[in-house]
Amino acid sequence: MGSVESERLVTGWAARDPSGFLSPYTYTLRKNGPEDVVIKVLYCGICHTDLHQSKNHLGMSNYPMVPGHEVVGEVVEVGREVSKVRVGDVVGAGVIVGCCRECGSCKANIEQYCNKRIWSYNDVYTDGKPTQGGFASAMVVDQKFVIKIPSALAPEQAAPLLCAGVTVYSPLKHFGLMTGGLRGAIMGLGGVGHMGVKIAKAMGHHVTVISSSDRKRTEAMDHLGADAYLVSSDEAQMAAANDSLDYIIDTVPVFHPLEPYLSLLKVNGKLILMGVINQPLQFVTPAVMLGRKTITGSFIGSMDETLEMLEFCEKKGLTSMIEMVKMEQINEAMERLERNDVRYRFVVDVAGSKLDP
Numbered sequence: 340m341g342s343v344e345s346e347r348l349v350t351g352w353a354a355r356d357p358s359g360f361l362s363p364y365t366y367t368l369r370k371n372g373p374e375d376v377v378i379k380v381l382y383c384g385i386c387h388t389d390l391h392q393s394k395n396h397l398g399m400s401n402y403p404m405v406p407g408h409e410v411v412g413e414v415v416e417v418g419r420e421v422s423k424v425r426v427g428d429v430v431g432a433g434v435i436v437g438c439c440r441e442c443g444s445c446k447a448n449i450e451q452y453c454n455k456r457i458w459s460y461n462d463v464y465t466d467g468k469p470t471q472g473g474f475a476s477a478m479v480v481d482q483k484f485v486i487k488i489p490s491a492l493a494p495e496q497a498a499p500l501l502c503a504g505v506t507v508y509s510p511l512k513h514f515g516l517m518t519g520g521l522r523g524a525i526m527g528l529g530g531v532g533h534m535g536v537k538i539a540k541a542m543g544h545h546v547t548v549i550s551s552s553d554r555k556r557t558e559a560m561d562h563l564g565a566d567a568y569l570v571s572s573d574e575a576q577m578a579a580a581n582d583s584l585d586y587i588i589d590t591v592p593v594f595h596p597l598e599p600y601l602s603l604l605k606v607n608g609k610l611i612l613m614g615v616i617n618q619p620l621q622f623v624t625p626a627v628m629l630g631r632k633t634i635t636g637s638f639i640g641s642m643d644e645t646l647e648m649l650e651f652c653e654k655k656g657l658t659s660m661i662e663m664v665k666m667e668q669i670n671e672a673m674e675r676l677e678r679n680d681v682r683y684r685f686v687v688d689v690a691g692s693k694l695d696p
């Protein structure tokens with residue numbers, strides 16, 4: 340690595356067009372300033388959002404794009420005003436790498452809702468340089484958006500917590516759903532969903548998995564600790580679960596009707612939408628009125644919540660269930676993610692991969 344203020348040449352794996360195919364791409368990191376941390380990337384999880392973005396599912400992708408926002412790395416250099424971490428620390432970075440620090444959301448420490456948020460990739464930094472993510476040898480991140488990984492958590496296990504973990508922890512906390520004894524459901528047992536089961540179970544909830552098939556039943560019940568398993572297309576199973584749930588965390592990444600799931604909620608129940616779906620979802624008003632039900636959404640979590648969630652996982656001994664891949668296998672991993680063939684998060688061994696062409 341070079342010294343402060345010099346431009347560092349790095350190699351990442353970038354999508355060049357909406358095929359989403361990733362290949363080596365060399366670029367310079369932005370110049371690091373006094374509040375910046377230079378991170379050598381060790382591991383990076385593959386979130387379904389990386390697939391959405393690399394394939395332009397949202398119609399706002401800019402190429403070349405180096406995805407990856409579940410980043411764990413080693414600090415190799417810090418600016419002179421950095422106090423949060425030190426060289427050699429194992430740290431994490433996630434979806435957001437900048438915010439305005441002045442708006443209501445920033446002042447309330449929910450900076451993920453800042454309208455001037457800067458995304459870790461597919462965005463432009465304050466210096467005008469495109470942001471690039473964690474499928475790369477290194478990143479420069481403002482210390483506000485860097486978090487120290489507790490020593491009890493294995494770095495590769497911690498990577499999925501930086502998006503998937505906090506994405507379920509944040510709404511459970513915000514909507515007052517951390518108390519024991521609640522009956523919740525996780526819909527879509529993928530990267531976010533499997534952390535949902537683990538975190539909700541650790542909060543003492545009765546957890547139902549609502550899945551599109553029967554294929555994950557044994558794993559969900561025996562390995563993840565779910566209490567019940569519902570196949571969404573099974574009308575008898577769905578009818579038997581009517582009016583039984585305090586909340587549903589819906590992580591399905593494609594269009595789906597909401598009414599069958601609203602029926603599962605008790606009075607005052609909450610349907611919390613997580614999936615990024617670029618198509619209108621419909622429901623008829625009595626489906627929410629006749630039970631004062633809430634349809635809401637939630638976006639990742641704040642840095643404060645991320646730290647709290649990591650400490651929660653450390654305290655409860657929670658880990659993610661991962662499948663490690665080398666960067667050379669990333670296109671195959673993306674294809675498998677798209678066809679719902681991952682248990683439950685791919686993590687790229689970035690430092691252990693050959694990144695250069």
Ligand SMILES: NC(=O)C1=CN([C@@H]2O[C@H](COP(=O)(O)OP(=O)(O)OC[C@H]3O[C@@H](n4cnc5c(N)ncnc54)[C@H](OP(=O)(O)O)[C@@H]3O)[C@@H](O)[C@H]2O)C=CC1
Pocket residue numbers: 385386387388389391502503506526527528529530531532549550551552555590591592593612613614615616637638639640676677678679683
């Ligand atoms: N709101 C936020 O802050 C965040 C949102 N996201 C979004 O949440 C969604 C889920 O992300 P993630 O958990 O990483 O995704 P995964 O692909 O890992 O999991 C999604 C799950 O949804 C179910 N599913 C149902 N239909 C489909 C389908 N046609 N294709 C694929 N999966 C299907 C599957 O579960 P099963 O087999 O049980 O049916 C699958 O495992 C994405 O849209 C992602 O962009 C991700 C992180 C943060």
Ligand SMILES: O=C/C=C/c1ccc(O)c(O)c1
Pocket residue numbers: 386388389397434502615638639
């Ligand atoms: O994986 C994290 C990002 C989630 C996300 C949520 C909403 C949205 O519009 C996005 O573009 C990404």
Ligand SMILES: [Zn+2]
Pocket residue numbers: 386387388389408434502503
């Ligand atoms: Zn994500």
Ligand SMILES: [Zn+2]
Pocket residue numbers: 438439440441442443444445446453454455
């Ligand atoms: Zn702001």
